[in-house]
Amino acid sequence: xxxxxxxxxxxDASGMNSAIRAVVRKAIYHGIEVVGINRGYSGFIDGxxxxxxxxxxxxxxxxxxxxxxxxxxxxxxxxxxxxKAYKNAVQAGIQGLIVIGGDGSFRGAADFYxxxxxPVIGVPGTIDNDIFGxxxxxxxxxxxxxxxxxxxxxRDTATSHxxxxxxxxxxxxxxxxxxxxxxxxxxxxxxxxEVPFDIKEICAKLMRGVKRGKLxxxxxxxxxxxxxxxxxxxxKTLTGTDTxxxxxxxxxxxxxxxxxxRVLAARMGAKAVELLxxxxxxxxxxxxxxxxxxxxxxxVFKNKKELNIDILELAxxxxx
Ligand code: F6P
Numbered sequence: 001x002x003x004x005x006x007x008x009x010x011x012d013a014s015g016m017n018s019a020i021r022a023v024v025r026k027a028i029y030h031g032i033e034v035v036g037i038n039r040g041y042s043g044f045i046d047g048x049x050x051x052x053x054x055x056x057x058x059x060x061x062x063x064x065x066x067x068x069x070x071x072x073x074x075x076x077x078x079x080x081x082x083x084k085a086y087k088n089a090v091q092a093g094i095q096g097l098i099v100i101g102g103d104g105s106f107r108g109a110a111d112f113y114x115x116x117x118x119p120v121i122g123v124p125g126t127i128d129n130d131i132f133g134x135x136x137x138x139x140x141x142x143x144x145x146x147x148x149x150x151x152x153x154x155r156d157t158a159t160s161h162x163x164x165x166x167x168x169x170x171x172x173x174x175x176x177x178x179x180x181x182x183x184x185x186x187x188x189x190x191x192x193x194e195v196p197f198d199i200k201e202i203c204a205k206l207m208r209g210v211k212r213g214k215l216x217x218x219x220x221x222x223x224x225x226x227x228x229x230x231x232x233x234x235x236k237t238l239t240g241t242d243t244x245x246x247x248x249x250x251x252x253x254x255x256x257x258x259x260x261x262r263v264l265a266a267r268m269g270a271k272a273v274e275l276l277x278x279x280x281x282x283x284x285x286x287x288x289x290x291x292x293x294x295x296x297x298x299x300v301f302k303n304k305k306e307l308n309i310d311i312l313e314l315a316x317x318x319x320x
Contacts, residue, residue, distance in 0.1 A: 004096040005096070006037065006100070009041055009072075009108065011126060012253055013137070013140075013143070014127075015139050018257055018266055019266070023272060024053075024054070030277060035094055039069050040068075040069075042073040042075070043069075045081050047088040049088070064253070065254065077108070082116065083115070083116075097109070097112075097121070098121050098276070102130070106124075113282045117281075119280070121275050121294075123268045123285050124284065129176040129177070132299065133286045133305075140261075147185070154167065155185075155186075155218065158215075162215050163216055164236075164243040166219050166244070166246070167218065167228070168229075172223070175194050178192050178225070179307060179308075187319065188206060188209060189220075191219065191221040191222060193225040195309060199235070199238065206241065228247050231245075232244070268285045268287070
């Protein structure tokens with residue numbers, strides 16, 4: 001393997017830059033050249049790429065977002081789109097490709113491999129932490145810390161005004177962000193798509209808190225479970241409490257990556273290069289029980305990552 005390509009795809013996640021840095025430096029260390037492909041699969045189709053050197057990834061380890069930028073490409077889902085990208089890869093002398101992104105990006109990588117047999121390795125980078133085969137994806141820890149930071153701040157104003165706050169968080173169809181941040185932020189209730197919820201039960205708990213003198217209530221809602229505005233409206237109607245809704249939105253995705261995300265990204269990026277050097281293809285990198293592992297890309301689509309629902313039970317007990 002003499003030259004590899006790297007791209008970031010789908011929603012950006014903090015720590016992607018740390019992964020890019022790891023790929024570029026690890027590859028150069030082993031005498032392999034690296035081509036950075038801009039704007040994900042869209043840039044791949046357009047041939048928007050440049051060669052990278054040690055300096056290309058200097059001073060980015062602490063930055064959120066992705067220096068390669070990212071996109072969601074409909075064209076890459078077509079056979080013609082993939083062929084255009086493949087021609088660009090051949091012209092640039094790319095012999096292996098590392099894709100940092102979520103499950104949609106992994107699907108694109110697997111289909112690309114099937115159509116053109118260019119070796120691809122997927123590195124999980126998404127705040128949603130919904131990729132099967134890895135305990136954590138790059139960006140999740142930073143996002144959860146962002147959410148907890150916001151909960152802490154909202155708690156101050158919630159207490160001052162004796163209000164109920166509904167905090168809607170991202171995660172697409174997965175409740176991992178809500179569950180983890182809800183436990184860490186001391187939420188009274190956590191609403192996630194994986195477990196049906198009863199709004200009356202949530203309201204009854206809230207009112208028990210009010211009766212025993214609690215000055216505020218925090219309810220964390222995963223976007224995939226319910227709209228925060230609707231939950232807020234229902235709670236206001238059923239309890240009559242002063243209820244406010246905060247939709248955290250894209251601020252969850254930004255900011256300097258946490259140590260955990262930086263270390264995860266460094267280890268996963270380096271592993272992806274090792275796999276290509278080893279002649280492997282169509283694989284994903286993951287972390288399982290602190291070890292960096294690899295597995296077939298296909299297994300990501302054939303399995304659903306299970307949330308640890310015990311955490312919800314624990315959060316319920318601790319917020320009694
Ligand atoms: O997959 C990451 C994610 O942030 C989801 O949690 C969210 O639903 C989605 O992307 C938002 O996408 P966009 O940035 O395109 O609005």
